Amino acid sequence: MPNSLPLIVGFGGYSAAGRSSSHQAFRRMILESLPAEEQLKTIVSLACLMAQVTKEGEHYRDQDGVLLSPLDVDSRFRQQVLDGTLIRKIELFDPANIPGHKKISLTDAPEQTVQFTMLKRDLPKVPPQSWQIRDLEDGSVEVTATGSSQYLVESPYELIAKAAGQLPSGFNPSDHYNSRFHPRSLQMALIGASDAVHSMGIPWDKVAASVSPDEVGVYSSSVLSQMTEEGFGGLLQARLRGSRTTAKQVPLGLNSMPADFVNAYVLGSVGHTEAITGACASFLYVLQAAVRDIRSGRRRVAILGNAEAGVTPEISEGFANMSALGSDENLCKLDCTDTPDWRRASRPFGHNCGFTLSEATQYIVLMDDALAIELGADIHGAVPEVFINADGVKKSISAPGVGNYISFSKAVAAAINIVGEDSVKKHSFVHAHGSSTPANRTTESHLIEQVATAFDIYDWPVTAAKSYVGHSLSTASGDQLVSALGTFKYHMIPGIKTITEIAPDVAQERLRFPLQDIDVSAGKMDVAFINSKGFGGNNATAVLLSPEKVEEMLAVRYADRFNAYLTQRDITRATAAQYATRADAAQLDVIYRFGEPLIDEAxxxxxxxxxxxxxxxxxxxxxxxxxxxxxxxxxxxxxxxxxxxxxxx
Structure with missing residues (x-):
């Protein structure tokens, strides 16, 4: 169908706040604003995800086998759940004791020597020319080194930024399927895409059978590739650490692998595949590609998203050397204290000192509106437009630029054309990039303020998901989008709770930066603007429509069969609810099709x-x-x- 509307019919993933599907992560972000029943549900489901308890029927068991009621789980594990989610001190490794080496040079005086013994089997294949080697009787050798020599000696070092947004404590993706030494980000791609597919409430086989194989598209990437031991990280470190490379590190390290894993191991798809990166705006880049293809009719179903496991010592140190991360020292200076507040490390639009690195995986399923009506898909929103613009000439490749003025203003203009001025002026909000750097707080607030002035918008709510989950690089705008879906569901805009006041250099004449959650149930949101900025001049803004607004539009286009669609949708919702119940018990049903029969080329x-x-x-x-x-x-x-x-x- 020409001008098909790309509908969000499924979404899933994992971040520092928890699982995305059925809004578990969003509920964690607004926990204190939820009714007691929703709080209980959130705490108990996160306790299961974090392996604190396992579910048995209507009850739970702790790690010692003690039977617990949901209220027992809440009372015993609430604090552990709160402490083990959102931004916190790095747990994946000891940030104060990172293994490293120091290069040392010994004397240049030819008459001075260094003598030591070592096992003969540990000798280098090509010993240094300055070494004189004498065999000993016990299988050792005595080495006498003369002249100048350089050595690497073990010398642990400390990260200057020890906070990060990590997956919930105790949740290990590899525990939920046979991970076969996959890099962490590819593990996350599998579990995130699986969560999104299950969340649809429609079996994937049914979806695939409803379209031609090449009408399915997968759009996914990881901007920094796979930098853990099993990917490029191990590949680049191997020789310097005295170990060897493996046959898997090169192929598994490629930044296109998330798309390849979803195609091969989740969907078994032979359709279109696309791996696009745009630095920290990468999620919106893959989203734009999917929206483009669905609107044109080339694709009818798209699975898109990113997975990034960027919390590694090397990546942290690299960003720190750019003065991009909020260091412990600077956090202490902001708070006039000797102890950094890692929980509040990310402070968008407040007094801040840099962003907080994080890891996450976010995926959504898009369908054209005709197929969604045909299959009775549940609709969580729609993405009619995504705009991407570069910055032009730049002095610093990492500095903000003018491209975002274009992408953001075009998004607002497009939304007005689609849903009208009233919806945009009175019932829209902004999910800002909100990276928590001093440069971002001024430049992004200024451009949003200018757009608000141009379109005569006042009291425009602006929130920032990074205050909760940190900056997950390629996945960052995915974190923003699924949070916006939560606002449409619960009619609550999350406040920027890591700050106590807006910085004085933030433009806010027409903008509203909430420090606490805002209840918008009296004036429900119709539109969210998802804004993202990336190093190098990668600017993107998406228009996200609420499910209520989309339903109004579809009721007009499909008036003759809309009631039948609603009846079929009830079945879809019931099936999705069954998966949500299992997932809340950490029964994730990760789809991993390794070992299934291959397609017979004959x-x-x-x-x-x-x-x-x-x-x-x-x-x-x-x-x-x-x-x-x-x-x-x-x-x-x-x-x-x-x-x-x-x-x-």
Whole structure:
């Protein structure tokens, strides 16, 4: 269908706040504003995810086997759940004792020597020329080194920023499927995409059977590749650490691997695949590609998102050397204390000193509106437009620029054209990039203020998810988007609770930066603007419509069958609720199709009209229409006229 509306029919993933599907992570962010029953549900489900308890029927057991009621779980584990989620001190490794080496140079005096013994089997294959080696009787050798020599000696070091947004304490993705030494970010890609697919409430096989194989698209990436031991991190460190590389580190390290893993191991898809990166705006880059293809009719279903495991010593040190991270020392200076407040390390639009690194995986499932109506899909929102613009000439590649003025203002103008001025002026809010750097708080607030002035918007709510979960790099705007879906569900805009006041250099004449959660149930939100900035001039802004606003639009387009759709949607919601119940008990049902039978290439048949692939309900059909037919006709007429002119009398 031309001008198809890309609908969000499923979403999932994991961040420092918990699981995205069924809004578990969002509820953790606004926990104190929830009714007691919702708080209980959130605490108990997170306790399961964090392996503090396991569910048995209507009861739970702790790690010692003691039977507990939900109220018991809440009373015993609430503080552990609170302490083990959101931004906190790094737990993945000891940030105060990072293994490292120091290069030392010994004397240049030729008459001075260094002598030591070592096992003969540990000798380098090519010993230094200055070494004199003498065999000893016990399998050791005596080494005498003369002249100048350089050595690496073990020398642990300390990170200057020890806070991070990590997955909840005790939650290890590899425990939920046979991870086979996958890098952490690829583990996260699998569990995030699986969560999104299950959240639909429609079996994937049914979705796949409803469309041609090439009408499915996967759009995913990790901007920094896989930098843990099993990926590029281990590859680049191996020789310097005296170990060897493996056959898996190069292929698993590629930044396109999240898309490849989702295609091969989650969906078994032979459809379109695309791995785009745009620094910290990467999620919106893959979102734009999916929206583009669904609107054009090239794709009818898209699974898109990112996975990034960026909390590593090397990445942390790299950003710290750019003065981009909020260091412990500077946090202490802000608070006039000797102890850094790691829980409040990320402080968007307040007095701040740098961003807080984090890890996350976020995926959403998009469908065109016709297919969603046909399948009875539940609709969580819609993304009609995503705009991306560069900064032009830059003095510093990491500095903010003018591109975001274009992307953001175009998004607001587009939203007004789609849903009207009233919805945008009175019922919209902004999910800012909000990185927590001094440069971001001034530049982003200024551009939002200018856009508000241009479109005559006042008291515009602006929130920032990074205050809760940190900066997950490629996944960051995915964190923002799923949080916005939570606002549509619970009619609550999360406050920026890590700050006590807005910094004086933040523009706020027409903007409202809430320090506590805002209840918007009296004036429900129709639109959210998801804004993102990335190093290098990667600016993107998405328009996100609420499910209520989308339902109004679909009721007009599909008036003749909308009631039938609503009936079918009830079945979908019931199925999705069943998965949510299992997932709340940490029964994640991770989809990992490794070892399943491969497609029999001998069974593939190709004709002039299309391709048949064994195991797929529909064939790939060639598009036989010529989009340049008018150009060919014009050329043919011109050629005929030329021929007539050339005919002799």
């Amino acid at each position: 069974g593939v048949t190709i004709s002039a009209k299309g391709v048949h692939i064994p195991g797929f309900a529909q064939d790939v059909i060639f598009d036989l229409e010529n989009p340049w037919q008018d150009m060919q006709q014009t050329a043919a007429v011109a050629a005929a006229q030329t021929d007539q002119l050339c005919v002799p009398d």
